Every structure is written in structure tokens, then in C-alpha cells.
Amino acid sequence: MKILTAAQLAEADKVTLEKQDITSEELMERAGTLVFNEIHKRLQGAPIPIKIFCGIGNNGGDGLVVARHLIQHGYEVRTFIVNYSDKRSEDFLSNYEKLKEITNDWPELIKSKNGFPEIHTGDFVIDALFGIGLNRAVEGWPADLINLINTSQAFVLSIDMPSGLAPDQVFKDGAVIKAGYTLSFQSPKLSFYLPDTMEYVGDLQVIDIALDREYLGKVDSNIFLIGKEEAQSLYRSRKINSHKGDYGKVLIIGGSYGKIGSVILASRAAMRSGTGLCTVYIPECGYDALQISIPEVMVLTDQNSKMITKFPSDFDADVFCFGMGAGTNEATANALGEFLETQKKPVVIDADGINILSKNKSLLKKMPENSVITPHPGELKRLIGEWKDDFDKLDKVKALSKKFKLIIVVKGAHTFIVNNEEVYINSSGNPGMATAGSGDVLSGVITSFIGQNYSSLAATILAVYLHGSSGTLVSDQLGYESLLAGDIADNIGRAVQQLFNRNPEPEQKN
Ligand SMILES: NC(=O)C1=CN([C@@H]2O[C@H](COP(=O)(O)OP(=O)(O)OC[C@H]3O[C@@H](n4cnc5c(N)ncnc54)[C@H](OP(=O)(O)O)[C@@H]3O)[C@@H](O)[C@H]2O)[C@H](O)CC1
Numbered sequence: 001m002k003i004l005t006a007a008q009l010a011e012a013d014k015v016t017l018e019k020q021d022i023t024s025e026e027l028m029e030r031a032g033t034l035v036f037n038e039i040h041k042r043l044q045g046a047p048i049p050i051k052i053f054c055g056i057g058n059n060g061g062d063g064l065v066v067a068r069h070l071i072q073h074g075y076e077v078r079t080f081i082v083n084y085s086d087k088r089s090e091d092f093l094s095n096y097e098k099l100k101e102i103t104n105d106w107p108e109l110i111k112s113k114n115g116f117p118e119i120h121t122g123d124f125v126i127d128a129l130f131g132i133g134l135n136r137a138v139e140g141w142p143a144d145l146i147n148l149i150n151t152s153q154a155f156v157l158s159i160d161m162p163s164g165l166a167p168d169q170v171f172k173d174g175a176v177i178k179a180g181y182t183l184s185f186q187s188p189k190l191s192f193y194l195p196d197t198m199e200y201v202g203d204l205q206v207i208d209i210a211l212d213r214e215y216l217g218k219v220d221s222n223i224f225l226i227g228k229e230e231a232q233s234l235y236r237s238r239k240i241n242s243h244k245g246d247y248g249k250v251l252i253i254g255g256s257y258g259k260i261g262s263v264i265l266a267s268r269a270a271m272r273s274g275t276g277l278c279t280v281y282i283p284e285c286g287y288d289a290l291q292i293s294i295p296e297v298m299v300l301t302d303q304n305s306k307m308i309t310k311f312p313s314d315f316d317a318d319v320f321c322f323g324m325g326a327g328t329n330e331a332t333a334n335a336l337g338e339f340l341e342t343q344k345k346p347v348v349i350d351a352d353g354i355n356i357l358s359k360n361k362s363l364l365k366k367m368p369e370n371s372v373i374t375p376h377p378g379e380l381k382r383l384i385g386e387w388k389d390d391f392d393k394l395d396k397v398k399a400l401s402k403k404f405k406l407i408i409v410v411k412g413a414h415t416f417i418v419n420n421e422e423v424y425i426n427s428s429g430n431p432g433m434a435t436a437g438s439g440d441v442l443s444g445v446i447t448s449f450i451g452q453n454y455s456s457l458a459a460t461i462l463a464v465y466l467h468g469s470s471g472t473l474v475s476d477q478l479g480y481e482s483l484l485a486g487d488i489a490d491n492i493g494r495a496v497q498q499l500f501n502r503n504p505e506p507e508q509k510n
């Protein structure tokens, strides 16, 4: 699914009015009615005190439409106009008049802190203060109101955006509504998925308000949300008439004394993801452990017993993966440098492999095109330095991807896959996956798919999605705490099966 910017949504709005020959007030009525329907479906007429806080722009106008429908359906509603500006939008004003026509309980005007109502734990608060028109931090008494709502422990439903959050930028130190549920129009917004802002969104539902299909189809978005449908479209099933040579020969290089488990996990994940032939290259100390833990994998050993000092020079693999548990010893770093001198096929570099790249930035130039690196936040910081905010981080990652033609997997609650200007945001997974070895498994799955002849980008997107949905399949049974990285590897096959069954998607909630 495309993720649109505020500017693209405003354009979609404009095109829709022209093409569908409707007024903006009619579009607002459509959007507000759909929000009302969702609320009504859940509340079923329950006598819950509802407090709707409306701004003076079109987000506030949506709030007024919802208020009108709720009142007409007999709900107990108090509507507040949060008068943070005199510049009321036209559609806000017409809906203000419409609301006054149907009730004697006219909206109450809030102009300062003195006008704040009491908000109780059992209240149902609808936040229609600001939407995608937010262009600066919310400060002063409107910020105090947001803080009052946030501390009230009332349930908060935000219309389109949690107020105070902007779709494509971040305003430092402004107040932001912490929603329990967000009903967002047409497209999810980028800030819903970024580490610093995702916590404001609560559960997310995107409502199709039928903006112009042609515009939505054609609009040039670089940001995509990856869900079941997208993963399905990337997956290629096996031919009946095939043999192990059709499914890739991979070589995974890594490990050091005490960290052989990382290579066991990566190779197990590669095998569980369909690799035909998997060989590992490890320091000699890991030989027995590897052979015993995973007999399907072939083992080559370095001449050094405790670390990698040389890469096998004459091994012909379809794809190489390096880094997990490898340490950052000079000998290991030199071995990687030497290997990259001659390497032409994409490589997957993880963990200490990335730390070696950070310490020896000249190696980045030697990385073959379409190689994949998979940094967690600490590794990313070592690679690109500090960032001001999540948007700045994304710009820096895009620049790095572009400069060295790399696919960069920015791991997090929502993993981002960056390929030049394009950003793919993963929607699967859960907090139980924040566990040792989870990244080793992911590298194994990515390597496996590249070995099976997926493009590096397709392999990475599919691997990240399946890794997440496998994690959710496991935690659904064991809970978050008990999930082990090895379980993620072992359930990749079930995650593939789930791509094609009709059960609801095992996606992450914000
Ligand atoms: N296409 C769609 O998705 C549709 C969206 N709808 C709804 O419309 C809003 C966007 O409405 P808009 O009127 O553009 O903007 P807001 O309601 O978000 O904001 C109102 C005004 O607030 C001012 N502003 C901005 N930031 C601040 C701030 N920090 N403090 C105080 N005031 C602020 C700003 O005006 P200024 O001139 O003062 O800068 C805004 O204009 C969208 O989110 C949907 O809810 C339609 O109803 C359906 C189609």
C-alpha cells in the first residue's frame, strides 16, 4: 500500500472534487459519516459520555459531522470548539451551522484554559483538533488541553491523525494526543511507523473515503507499507520438477569463540527458508557445535580456531552472507576487505560485519551493487552518525543507500527497507522478537531468498515480512517473553503457508 504525504493527500482531495463533481463539504460529509459508522458499530448506542474536541479547520469540520450523526442517533454528546485561531475553514463553518440546527446543546467554545471541561476516566474522547494541516508544534493553552486529555485516562479516538502529529515531519517539543485508536483517511501516514512517533497512534484503522482511484493509482509515492498482499505478490512457488541445485548455494561466514550460535541460527534460518545447499565458514572451535546442531548444513573451518582470518577463496556460492558473531578483529576486517576486492555478486552483511564497515568506511565502496546490510539502531548510528529525528535518519539512510547502491534494512518495531529513494515499511512482527539472535535469523532468510534467485530487494522485503509473521505465529502460542530466535527460523514455513490462507493477517499493532 502506498503511503501518501500531506501534499499528495491534499492533491487527491482536489482531484476527487473535480472528477466526482462534488463539493468539499460533501467529501467532508462522506469522511465524517464513515467515522461515525465505525464508532456506532462499536458503541451500539451505549450511554457513554462522549466529548468531541474540534479545531477550526477541516479536521474540526470532520469532528462536527461526527458529532451531528452521534446526536441524531441518541448518543450523549458534548461538543467543544477549540478556538486556537480565528481562521475557521468554510466547511467547518457550514457544519457548525448544521449542528446548531439539529440540537439545542450547541458546541461550547474553548478560548483559554478557563474553558477546559473536566474529563473523566470513563469518557469517550474524540480528537478532531488538528489533522494533516498541522504546520508547527502545538503550544500554549491548546497544548495544555492535549495534556489534560492525555492524563485523563479517557479512551481517545483520533480522527485522521493524533492531533499534534504531522504526517511527514516532526515538531520538537509540541504536545501530541496519545490516541487509543486512530481512524485515518485513505492512506496511513509515515509518522505512524517511525520509532519516535508511532506510540501516539494506538490501534490504527485506515478508512477508504473513495478519493479518486486514478490519482491514487498513479501518484508517485516512494513509500510503501508491506502487508500480506504485497508479500504474497513477491513469493514464488516451487516448480514440481526441481532439485536442490535450483534453490541456491549459499555460504554464511561468521562466528567467533563463544558466538558460534549466531551462525547456527542464520544457517538454520536459511535452510528453513528453502535454501538448496547451505555451507558455513566458521572458526575451528565451532565445528562440532555446528555439525551436531544442524546436520543439513556443511561446515568449512578457518585455520584460526577462534576467529575468521581468511575467507575461502575458491568457494563458488550464489550468495555470501557475513558478519554474525564474527567480532571486529583486525584480521577479520582485513579478510573481509580482501574478499570484497574480487566479489561481484551481492552480499548480505550483518552485525559485526556492519561494525567492520563502520570502522573502515572505504570498504563500502567495494560492496557489490545491490548488497544488503541489516543494521539495528546501534549499528546504524556507528555507520551514519547521530540524527536529529527520524526523518533526518531516513534522509541519511537514503543518501547512503544511493551513494553505494545498497539495500539498507533499518531494524526496529517497524523495520524499514531503504533502496535509494524508496522506502518499504514492514507491518508484521511484535515486541517478542526483540530477542538475541533474531537478526541472525533475518540475515539467514534474506540470504536464502537471494540464493533462490529473488532480486536482492524482493528477497529482503519478503524475508523481513515473513520473519515478522513467523514471530507472531510463535508468540501467539508462547507469548512474547518465551519467543526464541530459533523459533522464528523454525516457523518460516508456517508463515509462508499463512500468506495463502484466509486468516486475518498477523500484523503488528502500534
Ligand atoms: N483528502 C483528505 O484526506 C480529506 C481530509 N479532510 C480532513 O481535513 C483535514 C485537514 O484539514 P486542514 O483544514 O487542512 O487542516 P487542519 O484541520 O489539520 O488544521 C487547521 C489549521 O490549523 C492551523 N495550524 C496548523 N498548525 C497549528 C498549530 N500548531 N497551532 C495552531 N494552529 C495551527 C493551520 O492554519 P494556519 O494558517 O494558522 O497555519 C491549519 O490550516 C484532514 O486531516 C482531514 O481530517 C476532509 O474532511 C476530507 C478529505
Ligand SMILES: [K+]
Residues within 6 Å of the ligand: 059, 127, 128, 129, 130, 131, 158, 159, 160, 161, 162, 163
Ligand atoms: K485529529
